[in-house]
Amino acid sequence: MFIETEATPNPASLKFLPGRQVMTAGTREFTSPEAAEASPLAEAIFDTGEVVNVFFGADFVSVTAAPGAEWSALKPQVVAILLDHFVSEAPLFAGGSANGISIPAEDDMVVEEDPANADIVAQISELLETRIRPAVAGDGGDIAYRGFKDGVVYLTLQGACSGCPSSTATLKHGIEGLLKHYIPEVTEVRAA
Template sequence: MFIETETTPNPATLKFLPGRQVMASGTRDFTTPEEAEVSPLADAIFGTGEVTGVFFGHDFVSVTAAPGAGWSTLKPQVVAILLDHFVSEAPLFSGGDAGAISVPAEPEVEDDPADADVIAQIKDLIETRVRPAVAGDGGDIQYRGFRDGVVFLQMQGACSGCPSSTATLKHGIEGLLKHYVPEVSEVRAA
């Protein structure tokens, strides 16, 4: 088995591609060792002591190094953990697939039922145009609400804390949503 790595726009995060499915559906973001306890794989990666985030996508795992951690020593450790996991065909989550379902974050704002058509358009654009591009960079994006022309989104994985995430939100995603959904006036990070 060979695990490829790719850089991401976030210099603290590397994307690891095991050449097979990681998550059957959805994504899962771990930002603390306590959250990672439901996944033997995420728990082992956090166990290096040099990681602040682990993200599972469909066919990749993104790992964010702690400040001061060097990828020259951390990368081989992560690759070894991933190899052990996938070669042994261990379950991704303790107790079966209970943790595999991506739990949607609580909305940042309560959606107005009168905006249902606009919200459906926004969600469709995020799913078909934005999410694939963000996944290519080792992350994901979650819809968190729409109110008074403002779309609230949360970046995850490699995109969370990325120096270019603000530019991505403001210039890329905001421009796309404004173009296709005139009711959108702004996009904000949630």
């Protein structure tokens, strides 16, 4: 088995491609060692002591190094952990489950949405799924919808995209411009 690595726009993150499916549906982000306890793979990566974020996409794993960590030492450790995991065909999540879909719960929403905006929200969701999410996944991350109110779309960047130096530009110039172009009711995009 060969694991490819790709740089991401976030210099602290690398994208690891195991050449096979990682998540069968959805994505999953781990932002602490405690959260990583849900996945033996994420837990092993955090156990290096030099990681602050692990993100599972459809066919990749993004890892964000802690401040001061050197990728020259960390990268071989992460590759070895990934190889061991995928070669052994170990379960991705504790309890043997194959998946851990990360879907925003009601309490993850930043604003209470007006049911009258259902058509606008459906348009936003469609653009996020078809245009934005694939581009963000290409950079080792994902985007989570957190609500729409008074013309403002609330989104959270995940994986390699969270904390990326260009995340503000991605939200304001890329995503906001696209949403405003197709949905006139959208006036702004904010990080949530």
